[in-house]
Amino acid sequence: DPAFVERASGAIIVLLAFLLFMNILAIFLRRRFERRW
16 A cells, blocks of 8 residues: 555654754753753
8 A cells, every 4th residue: 555655654754854853952952951050
């Protein structure tokens, strides 16, 4: 089913983008808290 493959690949791309965003946010917050302490 081509629609299923499209949906699955789209979900994987969204998940990877979300993980990347969370990693960037974690690094940003860690630097901010390190500077404060």
